[in-house]
Amino acid sequence: MIMEGLKEVAMHEVGHTLGLRHNFVASKMYSLEEMAELPEGEPTLASVMDYAPPHIAAPGKKQGHFFTQSIGKYDVWAITYGYKPLSGGTDGEKKELAKIASRSTEHGLAFSTDEDTTSMSPDPDSNRFDFGKDALEFANNQAAVVKQAMDGLADRVVEDGEDYSRVRQAFNSLLNTHGQAMYFASRYIGGVHVNRSHKGQDNAPAPFEVVDVEKQREVMKLLSEQVFSDEPFQFSPELYNKLAPSHWNHWGTSYSVRGDFPIHDTIAQWQSTILSRLFSSITLERMHDAELKVAADQDAFTTAEMFESLTNAIFSELDSLEEGDYSNRNPAISSLRRNLQRDYLKRLSTLAMGNAYAPQDCQTIAYAQLIDLQEKLADALEQEVELDAYTKAHLLESSRRIEKVLDAELTLSRP
Ligand SMILES: [Zn+2]
Structure with a gap:
Protein backbone atom coordinates (compact mmCIF):
# COMPACT_ATOMS: atom_id res chain seq x y z
CA MET A 1 0.00 0.00 0.00
CA ILE A 2 2.82 2.43 0.85
CA MET A 3 4.60 1.77 -2.47
CA GLU A 4 1.33 2.36 -4.35
CA GLY A 5 0.83 5.60 -2.44
CA LEU A 6 4.37 6.77 -3.19
CA LYS A 7 3.89 6.10 -6.90
CA GLU A 8 0.67 8.11 -6.90
CA VAL A 9 2.26 11.07 -5.10
CA ALA A 10 5.24 11.02 -7.49
CA MET A 11 2.88 11.10 -10.51
CA HIS A 12 0.91 13.98 -8.89
CA GLU A 13 4.01 16.11 -8.27
CA VAL A 14 5.40 15.49 -11.75
CA GLY A 15 1.98 16.59 -13.03
CA HIS A 16 2.46 19.94 -11.23
CA THR A 17 5.95 20.21 -12.70
CA LEU A 18 4.44 19.85 -16.17
CA GLY A 19 1.95 22.64 -15.37
CA LEU A 20 -1.18 20.76 -14.29
CA ARG A 21 -3.41 22.09 -11.54
CA HIS A 22 -5.45 20.06 -9.05
CA ASN A 23 -8.54 18.34 -10.36
CA PHE A 24 -10.77 17.43 -7.42
CA VAL A 25 -13.53 15.77 -9.49
CA ALA A 26 -11.11 13.24 -10.98
CA SER A 27 -12.03 10.68 -8.31
CA LYS A 28 -15.65 10.80 -9.57
CA MET A 29 -14.97 8.93 -12.82
CA TYR A 30 -16.12 5.51 -11.56
CA SER A 31 -18.26 4.17 -8.76
CA LEU A 32 -16.49 1.92 -6.22
CA GLU A 33 -18.25 -1.05 -7.76
CA GLU A 34 -17.05 -0.14 -11.26
CA MET A 35 -13.49 0.38 -9.98
CA ALA A 36 -13.38 -3.09 -8.49
CA GLU A 37 -14.12 -4.56 -11.94
CA LEU A 38 -11.51 -2.56 -13.90
CA PRO A 39 -8.82 -4.60 -15.70
CA GLU A 40 -5.45 -4.80 -13.90
CA GLY A 41 -3.37 -1.65 -14.44
CA GLU A 42 -6.33 0.51 -15.53
CA PRO A 43 -6.29 3.87 -13.67
CA THR A 44 -9.09 4.22 -11.10
CA LEU A 45 -9.11 8.04 -11.33
CA ALA A 46 -9.52 10.38 -14.27
CA SER A 47 -6.40 12.22 -13.09
CA VAL A 48 -3.50 11.86 -10.68
CA MET A 49 -4.07 15.56 -9.85
CA ASP A 50 -6.81 14.77 -7.29
CA TYR A 51 -6.14 14.12 -3.59
CA ALA A 52 -7.30 10.55 -3.15
CA PRO A 53 -7.39 8.62 0.13
CA PRO A 54 -6.17 5.01 0.15
CA HIS A 55 -9.16 2.97 -0.95
CA ILE A 56 -9.99 0.17 1.47
CA ALA A 57 -12.90 -1.97 0.33
CA ALA A 58 -15.72 -2.68 2.80
CA PRO A 59 -15.76 -6.21 4.28
CA GLY A 60 -16.98 -8.66 1.63
CA LYS A 61 -16.20 -6.31 -1.29
CA LYS A 62 -13.40 -6.86 -3.78
CA GLN A 63 -10.20 -4.98 -2.89
CA GLY A 64 -8.52 -3.43 -5.92
CA HIS A 65 -5.48 -1.14 -5.82
CA PHE A 66 -5.27 1.15 -2.78
CA PHE A 67 -4.12 4.04 -4.99
CA THR A 68 -4.41 4.64 -8.73
CA GLN A 69 -1.33 3.25 -10.45
CA SER A 70 -1.34 5.08 -13.76
CA ILE A 71 -2.04 8.53 -15.20
CA GLY A 72 -5.69 9.01 -16.17
CA LYS A 73 -7.73 10.07 -19.16
CA TYR A 74 -7.84 13.72 -18.06
CA ASP A 75 -4.03 13.84 -17.65
CA VAL A 76 -3.39 12.54 -21.18
CA TRP A 77 -5.90 15.05 -22.58
CA ALA A 78 -4.54 18.05 -20.64
CA ILE A 79 -0.93 17.22 -21.57
CA THR A 80 -1.97 16.80 -25.22
CA TYR A 81 -3.48 20.31 -25.11
CA GLY A 82 -0.34 21.82 -23.61
CA TYR A 83 2.43 19.90 -25.35
CA LYS A 84 1.31 18.34 -28.65
CA PRO A 85 3.36 19.86 -31.49
CA LEU A 86 0.87 21.51 -33.84
CA SER A 87 1.32 22.77 -37.37
CA GLY A 88 -0.50 25.27 -39.59
CA GLY A 89 0.72 28.55 -38.05
CA THR A 90 -1.19 30.46 -35.37
CA ASP A 91 -4.58 29.94 -37.04
CA GLY A 92 -3.96 26.25 -37.53
CA GLU A 93 -2.84 25.89 -33.90
CA LYS A 94 -5.86 27.75 -32.56
CA LYS A 95 -8.20 25.53 -34.56
CA GLU A 96 -6.48 22.35 -33.41
CA LEU A 97 -6.49 23.49 -29.76
CA ALA A 98 -10.19 24.37 -29.92
CA LYS A 99 -10.83 20.89 -31.27
CA ILE A 100 -8.96 19.25 -28.38
CA ALA A 101 -10.71 21.48 -25.82
CA SER A 102 -14.15 20.72 -27.29
CA ARG A 103 -13.92 17.18 -25.84
CA SER A 104 -14.31 18.59 -22.30
CA THR A 105 -17.84 17.18 -21.81
CA GLU A 106 -16.63 13.58 -22.33
CA HIS A 107 -16.77 11.21 -19.38
CA GLY A 108 -13.57 11.57 -17.34
CA LEU A 109 -12.60 15.04 -18.58
CA ALA A 110 -14.45 17.14 -15.98
CA PHE A 111 -12.31 19.74 -14.18
CA SER A 112 -12.71 21.39 -10.78
CA THR A 113 -9.76 22.93 -9.01
CA ASP A 114 -8.80 24.62 -5.71
CA GLU A 115 -10.98 27.71 -6.03
CA ASP A 116 -13.97 25.44 -6.86
CA THR A 117 -13.40 23.45 -3.67
CA THR A 118 -13.95 25.76 -0.68
CA SER A 119 -16.50 25.60 2.14
CA MET A 120 -18.66 27.98 0.05
CA SER A 121 -18.46 25.95 -3.18
CA PRO A 122 -21.77 24.55 -4.40
CA ASP A 123 -20.61 21.32 -6.08
CA PRO A 124 -20.68 18.33 -3.70
CA ASP A 125 -18.58 16.31 -6.18
CA SER A 126 -15.51 18.51 -5.76
CA ASN A 127 -13.71 17.40 -2.60
CA ARG A 128 -10.25 16.69 -1.31
CA PHE A 129 -9.95 13.07 -0.09
CA ASP A 130 -13.31 11.75 -1.27
CA PHE A 131 -13.40 8.72 -3.52
CA GLY A 132 -15.73 7.27 -6.17
CA LYS A 133 -18.65 8.68 -8.14
CA ASP A 134 -21.24 8.51 -5.37
ZN1 LIG B 1 -0.81 19.02 -5.64
Whole structure:
Protein backbone atom coordinates (compact mmCIF):
# COMPACT_ATOMS: atom_id res chain seq x y z
CA MET A 1 0.00 0.00 0.00
CA ILE A 2 2.82 2.43 0.85
CA MET A 3 4.60 1.77 -2.47
CA GLU A 4 1.33 2.36 -4.35
CA GLY A 5 0.83 5.60 -2.44
CA LEU A 6 4.37 6.77 -3.19
CA LYS A 7 3.89 6.10 -6.90
CA GLU A 8 0.67 8.11 -6.90
CA VAL A 9 2.26 11.07 -5.10
CA ALA A 10 5.24 11.02 -7.49
CA MET A 11 2.88 11.10 -10.51
CA HIS A 12 0.91 13.98 -8.89
CA GLU A 13 4.01 16.11 -8.27
CA VAL A 14 5.40 15.49 -11.75
CA GLY A 15 1.98 16.59 -13.03
CA HIS A 16 2.46 19.94 -11.23
CA THR A 17 5.95 20.21 -12.70
CA LEU A 18 4.44 19.85 -16.17
CA GLY A 19 1.95 22.64 -15.37
CA LEU A 20 -1.18 20.76 -14.29
CA ARG A 21 -3.41 22.09 -11.54
CA HIS A 22 -5.45 20.06 -9.05
CA ASN A 23 -8.54 18.34 -10.36
CA PHE A 24 -10.77 17.43 -7.42
CA VAL A 25 -13.53 15.77 -9.49
CA ALA A 26 -11.11 13.24 -10.98
CA SER A 27 -12.03 10.68 -8.31
CA LYS A 28 -15.65 10.80 -9.57
CA MET A 29 -14.97 8.93 -12.82
CA TYR A 30 -16.12 5.51 -11.56
CA SER A 31 -18.26 4.17 -8.76
CA LEU A 32 -16.49 1.92 -6.22
CA GLU A 33 -18.25 -1.05 -7.76
CA GLU A 34 -17.05 -0.14 -11.26
CA MET A 35 -13.49 0.38 -9.98
CA ALA A 36 -13.38 -3.09 -8.49
CA GLU A 37 -14.12 -4.56 -11.94
CA LEU A 38 -11.51 -2.56 -13.90
CA PRO A 39 -8.82 -4.60 -15.70
CA GLU A 40 -5.45 -4.80 -13.90
CA GLY A 41 -3.37 -1.65 -14.44
CA GLU A 42 -6.33 0.51 -15.53
CA PRO A 43 -6.29 3.87 -13.67
CA THR A 44 -9.09 4.22 -11.10
CA LEU A 45 -9.11 8.04 -11.33
CA ALA A 46 -9.52 10.38 -14.27
CA SER A 47 -6.40 12.22 -13.09
CA VAL A 48 -3.50 11.86 -10.68
CA MET A 49 -4.07 15.56 -9.85
CA ASP A 50 -6.81 14.77 -7.29
CA TYR A 51 -6.14 14.12 -3.59
CA ALA A 52 -7.30 10.55 -3.15
CA PRO A 53 -7.39 8.62 0.13
CA PRO A 54 -6.17 5.01 0.15
CA HIS A 55 -9.16 2.97 -0.95
CA ILE A 56 -9.99 0.17 1.47
CA ALA A 57 -12.90 -1.97 0.33
CA ALA A 58 -15.72 -2.68 2.80
CA PRO A 59 -15.76 -6.21 4.28
CA GLY A 60 -16.98 -8.66 1.63
CA LYS A 61 -16.20 -6.31 -1.29
CA LYS A 62 -13.40 -6.86 -3.78
CA GLN A 63 -10.20 -4.98 -2.89
CA GLY A 64 -8.52 -3.43 -5.92
CA HIS A 65 -5.48 -1.14 -5.82
CA PHE A 66 -5.27 1.15 -2.78
CA PHE A 67 -4.12 4.04 -4.99
CA THR A 68 -4.41 4.64 -8.73
CA GLN A 69 -1.33 3.25 -10.45
CA SER A 70 -1.34 5.08 -13.76
CA ILE A 71 -2.04 8.53 -15.20
CA GLY A 72 -5.69 9.01 -16.17
CA LYS A 73 -7.73 10.07 -19.16
CA TYR A 74 -7.84 13.72 -18.06
CA ASP A 75 -4.03 13.84 -17.65
CA VAL A 76 -3.39 12.54 -21.18
CA TRP A 77 -5.90 15.05 -22.58
CA ALA A 78 -4.54 18.05 -20.64
CA ILE A 79 -0.93 17.22 -21.57
CA THR A 80 -1.97 16.80 -25.22
CA TYR A 81 -3.48 20.31 -25.11
CA GLY A 82 -0.34 21.82 -23.61
CA TYR A 83 2.43 19.90 -25.35
CA LYS A 84 1.31 18.34 -28.65
CA PRO A 85 3.36 19.86 -31.49
CA LEU A 86 0.87 21.51 -33.84
CA SER A 87 1.32 22.77 -37.37
CA GLY A 88 -0.50 25.27 -39.59
CA GLY A 89 0.72 28.55 -38.05
CA THR A 90 -1.19 30.46 -35.37
CA ASP A 91 -4.58 29.94 -37.04
CA GLY A 92 -3.96 26.25 -37.53
CA GLU A 93 -2.84 25.89 -33.90
CA LYS A 94 -5.86 27.75 -32.56
CA LYS A 95 -8.20 25.53 -34.56
CA GLU A 96 -6.48 22.35 -33.41
CA LEU A 97 -6.49 23.49 -29.76
CA ALA A 98 -10.19 24.37 -29.92
CA LYS A 99 -10.83 20.89 -31.27
CA ILE A 100 -8.96 19.25 -28.38
CA ALA A 101 -10.71 21.48 -25.82
CA SER A 102 -14.15 20.72 -27.29
CA ARG A 103 -13.92 17.18 -25.84
CA SER A 104 -14.31 18.59 -22.30
CA THR A 105 -17.84 17.18 -21.81
CA GLU A 106 -16.63 13.58 -22.33
CA HIS A 107 -16.77 11.21 -19.38
CA GLY A 108 -13.57 11.57 -17.34
CA LEU A 109 -12.60 15.04 -18.58
CA ALA A 110 -14.45 17.14 -15.98
CA PHE A 111 -12.31 19.74 -14.18
CA SER A 112 -12.71 21.39 -10.78
CA THR A 113 -9.76 22.93 -9.01
CA ASP A 114 -8.80 24.62 -5.71
CA GLU A 115 -10.98 27.71 -6.03
CA ASP A 116 -13.97 25.44 -6.86
CA THR A 117 -13.40 23.45 -3.67
CA THR A 118 -13.95 25.76 -0.68
CA SER A 119 -16.50 25.60 2.14
CA MET A 120 -18.66 27.98 0.05
CA SER A 121 -18.46 25.95 -3.18
CA PRO A 122 -21.77 24.55 -4.40
CA ASP A 123 -20.61 21.32 -6.08
CA PRO A 124 -20.68 18.33 -3.70
CA ASP A 125 -18.58 16.31 -6.18
CA SER A 126 -15.51 18.51 -5.76
CA ASN A 127 -13.71 17.40 -2.60
CA ARG A 128 -10.25 16.69 -1.31
CA PHE A 129 -9.95 13.07 -0.09
CA ASP A 130 -13.31 11.75 -1.27
CA PHE A 131 -13.40 8.72 -3.52
CA GLY A 132 -15.73 7.27 -6.17
CA LYS A 133 -18.65 8.68 -8.14
CA ASP A 134 -21.24 8.51 -5.37
CA ALA A 135 -20.64 10.09 -1.93
CA LEU A 136 -23.37 7.84 -0.48
CA GLU A 137 -21.62 4.69 -1.68
CA PHE A 138 -18.34 6.05 -0.27
CA ALA A 139 -19.94 6.93 3.08
CA ASN A 140 -21.44 3.46 3.42
CA ASN A 141 -18.11 1.88 2.45
CA GLN A 142 -16.21 3.94 5.05
CA ALA A 143 -18.83 3.28 7.76
CA ALA A 144 -18.47 -0.48 7.20
CA VAL A 145 -14.65 -0.31 7.14
CA VAL A 146 -14.55 1.74 10.36
CA LYS A 147 -17.06 -0.51 12.12
CA GLN A 148 -14.96 -3.57 11.36
CA ALA A 149 -11.68 -1.87 12.28
CA MET A 150 -13.05 -0.76 15.69
CA ASP A 151 -13.63 -4.39 16.59
CA GLY A 152 -10.67 -5.63 18.63
CA LEU A 153 -8.77 -2.40 17.87
CA ALA A 154 -6.76 -2.26 21.09
CA ASP A 155 -5.40 -5.78 20.64
CA ARG A 156 -4.50 -5.25 17.02
CA VAL A 157 -2.58 -1.97 17.05
CA VAL A 158 -0.41 -2.47 20.13
CA GLU A 159 2.33 -5.06 20.52
CA ASP A 160 3.40 -6.51 23.88
CA GLY A 161 5.82 -4.12 25.55
CA GLU A 162 4.38 -0.96 23.91
CA ASP A 163 2.25 1.72 25.58
CA TYR A 164 -1.39 2.22 24.52
CA SER A 165 -1.04 5.58 22.75
CA ARG A 166 -1.48 3.98 19.34
CA VAL A 167 -4.99 2.91 20.32
CA ARG A 168 -5.94 6.54 20.88
CA GLN A 169 -4.33 7.56 17.60
CA ALA A 170 -6.10 4.80 15.65
CA PHE A 171 -9.45 5.48 17.37
CA ASN A 172 -9.32 9.18 16.45
CA SER A 173 -8.24 8.37 12.94
CA LEU A 174 -11.16 5.95 12.47
CA LEU A 175 -13.69 8.45 13.87
CA ASN A 176 -12.30 11.07 11.47
CA THR A 177 -12.57 8.66 8.54
CA HIS A 178 -16.22 8.04 9.42
CA GLY A 179 -17.02 11.72 10.06
CA GLN A 180 -15.28 13.01 6.96
CA ALA A 181 -17.15 10.58 4.67
CA MET A 182 -20.46 11.65 6.27
CA TYR A 183 -19.51 15.29 5.74
CA PHE A 184 -18.92 14.68 2.02
CA ALA A 185 -22.35 13.04 1.76
CA SER A 186 -23.94 15.97 3.64
CA ARG A 187 -22.75 18.26 0.86
CA TYR A 188 -25.45 16.76 -1.40
CA ILE A 189 -28.02 18.56 0.77
CA GLY A 190 -28.52 21.93 -0.84
CA GLY A 191 -25.81 20.97 -3.36
CA VAL A 192 -25.64 22.24 -6.92
CA HIS A 193 -23.59 20.41 -9.55
CA VAL A 194 -21.41 22.78 -11.54
CA ASN A 195 -19.89 22.24 -14.94
CA ARG A 196 -17.86 24.35 -17.29
CA SER A 197 -19.34 23.32 -20.64
CA HIS A 198 -19.66 25.92 -23.38
CA LYS A 199 -22.73 26.58 -25.53
CA GLY A 200 -23.08 24.16 -28.43
CA GLN A 201 -20.92 21.35 -26.99
CA ASP A 202 -22.12 17.76 -27.31
CA ASN A 203 -24.05 16.35 -24.32
CA ALA A 204 -23.43 19.52 -22.34
CA PRO A 205 -25.54 19.97 -19.22
CA ALA A 206 -26.42 23.51 -18.05
CA PRO A 207 -23.72 25.17 -15.90
CA PHE A 208 -25.81 24.47 -12.77
CA GLU A 209 -27.92 21.46 -11.84
CA VAL A 210 -29.58 21.12 -8.42
CA VAL A 211 -28.78 17.75 -6.80
CA ASP A 212 -31.57 15.23 -7.35
CA VAL A 213 -34.27 15.41 -4.65
CA GLU A 214 -34.25 11.66 -3.93
CA LYS A 215 -30.49 11.76 -3.49
CA GLN A 216 -30.89 14.48 -0.85
CA ARG A 217 -33.53 12.41 0.96
CA GLU A 218 -31.24 9.36 0.93
CA VAL A 219 -28.50 11.48 2.51
CA MET A 220 -30.87 12.67 5.26
CA LYS A 221 -31.60 9.01 6.02
CA LEU A 222 -27.89 8.15 6.04
CA LEU A 223 -27.11 11.05 8.40
CA SER A 224 -29.90 10.10 10.79
CA GLU A 225 -28.50 6.55 10.99
CA GLN A 226 -24.76 7.26 10.90
CA VAL A 227 -24.35 10.69 12.54
CA PHE A 228 -27.42 11.67 14.56
CA SER A 229 -27.99 8.18 16.01
CA ASP A 230 -25.85 6.96 18.91
CA GLU A 231 -25.71 3.51 17.29
CA PRO A 232 -22.40 3.96 15.36
CA PHE A 233 -20.81 5.40 18.54
CA GLN A 234 -21.33 2.40 20.83
CA PHE A 235 -17.85 1.47 22.00
CA SER A 236 -16.92 -0.75 24.91
CA PRO A 237 -15.67 0.65 28.25
CA GLU A 238 -12.70 -1.66 27.68
CA LEU A 239 -11.76 0.30 24.55
CA TYR A 240 -12.45 3.68 26.19
CA ASN A 241 -10.14 2.78 29.05
CA LYS A 242 -7.28 2.03 26.67
CA LEU A 243 -7.35 5.39 24.83
CA ALA A 244 -4.14 6.48 26.50
CA PRO A 245 -2.28 9.65 25.52
CA SER A 246 1.27 9.72 24.34
CA HIS A 247 3.57 11.12 27.03
CA TRP A 248 6.01 12.31 24.40
CA ASN A 249 5.86 16.11 24.41
CA HIS A 250 7.89 17.87 21.75
CA TRP A 251 7.31 20.26 18.89
CA GLY A 252 5.30 18.48 16.20
CA THR A 253 3.41 16.28 18.69
CA SER A 254 -0.04 16.99 20.09
CA TYR A 255 0.07 16.86 23.86
CA SER A 256 -3.05 15.93 25.79
CA VAL A 257 -3.53 18.26 28.76
CA ARG A 258 -6.52 16.39 30.10
CA GLY A 259 -4.85 12.99 29.81
CA ASP A 260 -7.94 10.79 29.85
CA PHE A 261 -10.13 10.65 26.77
CA PRO A 262 -12.96 13.22 26.27
CA ILE A 263 -15.59 10.84 24.83
CA HIS A 264 -18.66 13.07 24.78
CA ASP A 265 -16.79 16.03 23.30
CA THR A 266 -15.13 13.99 20.58
CA ILE A 267 -18.37 12.40 19.36
CA ALA A 268 -20.32 15.68 19.67
CA GLN A 269 -17.71 17.41 17.55
CA TRP A 270 -18.56 15.35 14.45
CA GLN A 271 -22.31 15.70 14.96
CA SER A 272 -21.85 19.42 15.41
CA THR A 273 -19.74 19.73 12.25
CA ILE A 274 -22.53 18.20 10.16
CA LEU A 275 -25.23 20.30 11.89
CA SER A 276 -23.17 23.45 11.25
CA ARG A 277 -23.11 22.64 7.57
CA LEU A 278 -26.86 22.06 7.38
CA PHE A 279 -27.63 25.24 9.38
CA SER A 280 -25.10 27.45 7.60
CA SER A 281 -26.50 30.48 5.83
CA ILE A 282 -24.97 29.40 2.52
CA THR A 283 -26.68 25.96 2.67
CA LEU A 284 -30.05 27.44 3.67
CA GLU A 285 -29.92 30.18 1.05
CA ARG A 286 -28.90 27.73 -1.63
CA MET A 287 -31.76 25.38 -0.74
CA HIS A 288 -34.20 28.26 -0.66
CA ASP A 289 -32.99 29.36 -4.11
CA ALA A 290 -33.12 25.80 -5.40
CA GLU A 291 -36.90 25.86 -4.97
CA LEU A 292 -36.96 28.27 -7.93
CA LYS A 293 -34.23 26.47 -9.88
CA VAL A 294 -36.28 23.26 -10.02
CA ALA A 295 -39.31 23.38 -12.38
CA ALA A 296 -42.51 24.21 -10.46
CA ASP A 297 -44.16 20.89 -11.39
CA GLN A 298 -41.20 18.88 -10.05
CA ASP A 299 -40.43 17.73 -6.54
CA ALA A 300 -37.62 19.56 -4.70
CA PHE A 301 -35.87 19.12 -1.36
CA THR A 302 -37.01 22.12 0.70
CA THR A 303 -35.67 23.66 3.90
CA ALA A 304 -39.08 22.88 5.47
CA GLU A 305 -38.59 19.18 4.72
CA MET A 306 -35.02 19.24 6.00
CA PHE A 307 -35.94 20.75 9.39
CA GLU A 308 -38.84 18.36 9.81
CA SER A 309 -36.59 15.36 9.04
CA LEU A 310 -33.94 16.66 11.43
CA THR A 311 -36.41 17.17 14.30
CA ASN A 312 -37.88 13.69 13.75
CA ALA A 313 -34.44 12.06 13.60
CA ILE A 314 -32.89 13.93 16.51
CA PHE A 315 -35.89 13.71 18.87
CA SER A 316 -37.07 10.24 17.77
CA GLU A 317 -37.20 8.93 21.39
CA LEU A 318 -40.17 11.20 22.14
CA ASP A 319 -42.40 8.87 20.10
CA SER A 320 -41.51 5.69 21.98
CA LEU A 321 -41.00 6.63 25.64
CA GLU A 322 -43.94 4.58 26.93
CA GLU A 323 -42.19 1.26 26.24
CA GLY A 324 -39.29 1.23 28.70
CA ASP A 325 -38.06 0.51 32.20
CA TYR A 326 -35.72 3.43 32.91
CA SER A 327 -33.07 4.25 35.47
CA ASN A 328 -30.16 6.68 35.63
CA ARG A 329 -27.89 3.89 34.37
CA ASN A 330 -30.40 2.95 31.67
CA PRO A 331 -31.89 6.30 30.68
CA ALA A 332 -34.74 6.77 28.21
CA ILE A 333 -32.55 9.12 26.19
CA SER A 334 -28.79 8.38 26.18
CA SER A 335 -26.23 10.99 27.20
CA LEU A 336 -24.89 11.19 23.61
CA ARG A 337 -28.38 11.85 22.31
CA ARG A 338 -29.22 14.39 25.03
CA ASN A 339 -26.11 16.33 24.04
CA LEU A 340 -27.09 16.22 20.37
CA GLN A 341 -30.65 17.31 21.18
CA ARG A 342 -29.38 20.31 23.16
CA ASP A 343 -27.07 21.31 20.32
CA TYR A 344 -29.90 21.04 17.79
CA LEU A 345 -32.33 22.93 20.01
CA LYS A 346 -29.84 25.78 20.45
CA ARG A 347 -29.33 26.09 16.72
CA LEU A 348 -33.07 25.95 16.01
CA SER A 349 -33.65 28.62 18.70
CA THR A 350 -30.95 30.91 17.30
CA LEU A 351 -32.57 30.61 13.88
CA ALA A 352 -36.12 31.13 15.22
CA MET A 353 -35.06 34.23 17.15
CA GLY A 354 -33.71 35.79 13.97
CA ASN A 355 -30.14 35.73 15.29
CA ALA A 356 -28.80 33.69 12.38
CA TYR A 357 -28.17 34.97 8.90
CA ALA A 358 -30.68 32.90 6.93
CA PRO A 359 -33.71 33.36 4.68
CA GLN A 360 -36.75 34.68 6.61
CA ASP A 361 -38.67 31.58 5.49
CA CYS A 362 -36.20 29.45 7.43
CA GLN A 363 -36.66 31.55 10.53
CA THR A 364 -40.44 31.05 10.47
CA ILE A 365 -40.05 27.33 9.78
CA ALA A 366 -37.68 27.04 12.75
CA TYR A 367 -40.25 28.89 14.88
CA ALA A 368 -42.97 26.45 13.80
CA GLN A 369 -40.66 23.49 14.49
CA LEU A 370 -40.16 24.74 18.05
CA ILE A 371 -43.92 24.90 18.59
CA ASP A 372 -44.30 21.30 17.33
CA LEU A 373 -41.44 20.16 19.50
CA GLN A 374 -42.92 21.95 22.51
CA GLU A 375 -46.13 19.92 22.07
CA LYS A 376 -44.20 16.66 21.73
CA LEU A 377 -42.22 17.44 24.88
CA ALA A 378 -45.41 18.21 26.80
CA ASP A 379 -46.92 14.89 25.69
CA ALA A 380 -43.76 13.03 26.69
CA LEU A 381 -43.74 14.61 30.15
CA GLU A 382 -47.41 13.80 30.72
CA GLN A 383 -46.99 10.08 30.10
CA GLU A 384 -47.41 7.69 32.99
CA VAL A 385 -44.06 5.97 32.54
CA GLU A 386 -41.44 6.68 35.21
CA LEU A 387 -38.54 8.51 33.55
CA ASP A 388 -34.95 8.53 34.82
CA ALA A 389 -33.69 11.75 36.43
CA TYR A 390 -31.50 12.71 33.45
CA THR A 391 -34.18 12.35 30.80
CA LYS A 392 -36.81 14.06 32.95
CA ALA A 393 -34.53 17.02 33.69
CA HIS A 394 -33.51 17.24 30.05
CA LEU A 395 -37.10 17.27 28.78
CA LEU A 396 -38.20 19.82 31.39
CA GLU A 397 -35.29 22.12 30.66
CA SER A 398 -35.78 21.79 26.89
CA SER A 399 -39.45 22.60 27.26
CA ARG A 400 -38.78 25.71 29.39
CA ARG A 401 -36.08 26.82 26.99
CA ILE A 402 -38.45 26.63 24.02
CA GLU A 403 -41.10 28.56 25.98
CA LYS A 404 -38.61 31.41 26.59
CA VAL A 405 -37.41 31.43 22.99
CA LEU A 406 -40.94 31.59 21.62
CA ASP A 407 -41.76 34.49 23.98
CA ALA A 408 -38.51 36.33 23.26
CA GLU A 409 -38.96 36.01 19.53
CA LEU A 410 -42.39 37.67 19.67
CA THR A 411 -41.83 40.34 22.29
CA LEU A 412 -38.17 41.30 22.20
CA SER A 413 -36.31 40.91 18.96
CA ARG A 414 -39.05 42.17 16.66
CA PRO A 415 -39.68 45.89 16.14
ZN1 LIG B 1 -0.81 19.02 -5.64
